[in-house]
Amino acid sequence: MGLLGEGINEVIATTSGNAAPIGIICRDAVPRMVLFRGSHTAENVLRDGWIVANFVYDPVVWVRTAFEDLPAEAFRTEAVDGTSVQRLVDAEAWIAFAAEVERSTQEAHVVRLTLLREAVEDLRLHPVNRGFASIIDATVHATRYVRTGDPHLRRLIDHHASLVRKCGGRREWEALDLLQGYIAKQAPE
Amino acid sequence: MGLLGEGINEVIATTSGNAAPIGIICRDAVPRMVLFRGSHTAENVLRDGWIVANFVYDPVVWVRTAFEDLPAEAFRTEAVDGTSVQRLVDAEAWIAFAAEVERSTQEAHVVRLTLLREAVEDLRLHPVNRGFASIIDATVHATRYVRTGDPHLRRLIDHHASLVRKCGGRREWEALDLLQGYIAKQAPE
Numbered sequence: 523m524g525l526l527g528e529g530i531n532e533v534i535a536t537t538s539g540n541a542a543p544i545g546i547i548c549r550d551a552v553p554r555m556v557l558f559r560g561s562h563t564a565e566n567v568l569r570d571g572w573i574v575a576n577f578v579y580d581p582v583v584w585v586r587t588a589f590e591d592l593p594a595e596a597f598r599t600e601a602v603d604g605t606s607v608q609r610l611v612d613a614e615a616w617i618a619f620a621a622e623v624e625r626s627t628q629e630a631h632v633v634r635l636t637l638l639r640e641a642v643e644d645l646r647l648h649p650v651n652r653g654f655a656s657i658i659d660a661t662v663h664a665t666r667y668v669r670t671g672d673p674h675l676r677r678l679i680d681h682h683a684s685l686v687r688k689c690g691g692r693r694e695w696e697a698l699d700l701l702q703g704y705i706a707k708q709a710p711e
Numbered sequence: 712m713g714l715l716g717e718g719i720n721e722v723i724a725t726t727s728g729n730a731a732p733i734g735i736i737c738r739d740a741v742p743r744m745v746l747f748r749g750s751h752t753a754e755n756v757l758r759d760g761w762i763v764a765n766f767v768y769d770p771v772v773w774v775r776t777a778f779e780d781l782p783a784e785a786f787r788t789e790a791v792d793g794t795s796v797q798r799l800v801d802a803e804a805w806i807a808f809a810a811e812v813e814r815s816t817q818e819a820h821v822v823r824l825t826l827l828r829e830a831v832e833d834l835r836l837h838p839v840n841r842g843f844a845s846i847i848d849a850t851v852h853a854t855r856y857v858r859t860g861d862p863h864l865r866r867l868i869d870h871h872a873s874l875v876r877k878c879g880g881r882r883e884w885e886a887l888d889l890l891q892g893y894i895a896k897q898a899p900e
Contacts, residue, residue: 525836525838526838527837527838527840527880528879528880528881528882529840529842529878529879529880529883530840530841530842530877530878531838531839531840532838532839532840532841533838533839545878548880577836577838577839579839614836615836642836645834645835645836646834647714647766647803647804647831647834648716648837649714649715649716649720649721649722649766650720650721650722650766650768650847651716651718651719651720651721652719652721652844652847652848652851653718653719655841655844655847655848658839658841658844659841659844662841678870681867688719689718689719689734690717690718691716691717691718691737692717693717694718
């Protein structure tokens with residue numbers, strides 16, 4: 523499995539000019555992801571047949587890519603097996619995959635990933651921080667909350683927001699401000 | 712701040728023959744920790760004046776050290792500035808601190824930490840995994856739950872247990888089984 527761990531690896535997936543948080547599921551030797559129909563990531567993967575998993579530990583990038591695009595200068599083009607792929611400049615490590623739809627439902631595609639190349643650029647120690655972890659959880663809940671307005675999700679977001687304030691550093695606080703801005707703008711009444 | 716990050720760094724603290732999860736608070740240039748009176752960690756720190764922060768990413772070690780002791784072979788002695796300190800053999804990195812009580816209340820001591828030495832032994836990439844993060848959160852809640860039986864903590868533990876099952880790998884599942892065993896043995900009626 524190379525750099526991937528067992529279970530669901532949360533990464534920032536890049537496709538052509540696009541970045542979004544996504545989970546890579548490793549339950550046996552084959553990594554897979556579930557792409558919802560209509561997302562930019564799904565459109566790009568179906569057209570181009572590749573995706574890059576970026577390992578990123580900056581909480582602001584997690585929140586930003588969940589809700590909007592990154593500027594062009596955030597991406598770097600890499601030639602992998604004769605194909606140009608794009609990864610994040612600031613990724614500490616990345617894996618380029620060939621992506622093939624294994625099966626599809628009305629809502630989503632299950633995509634099978636085949637490793638093309640993996641690279642470690644800038645490995646750093648990340649002490650366990652419950653504030654960072656809470657940014658990841660709050661972001662997952664917030665992307666659903668802005669579509670549904672589900673009050674249970676709102677309570678989970680508030681729980682994680684208080685952990686971010688208690689345990690996070692300035693970068694987590696900045697990410698939380700950004701997240702709360704997106705929620706205020708996009709949440710249904 | 713060296714290897715430490717801003718906010719609360721969750722580490723496994725080792726003192727003489729003892730290991731327990733603890734938070735190191737970095738809100739300005741001075742790292743601090745809060746030690747509850749009566750804990751082995753507090754007794755050892757007050758007697759010996761040192762503590763080692765171990766950076767560990769094995770979920771089983773987090774759960775085990777929260778509830779019981781590790782065997783002697785889990786520790787390695789290091790000579791730091793003429794003092795023998797103990798760190799975990801399997802730590803990916805560690806920091807030895809001189810520890811000095813800054814102020815005390817009836818319940819706890821606030822301890823000021825001064826870096827003696829830090830070392831990176833075996834730096835590895837840890838993909839973000841919500842199952843791993845949920846083991847950390849569930850463990851924090853469980854150590855309180857076994858003392859109080861607070862139903863709100865029980866709901867948080869159950870929430871994180873379901874995330875561990877969904878997102879974790881086998882090592883997180885093993886840690887969850889262990890955690891649920893401790894809760895079943897120790898929780899008040």
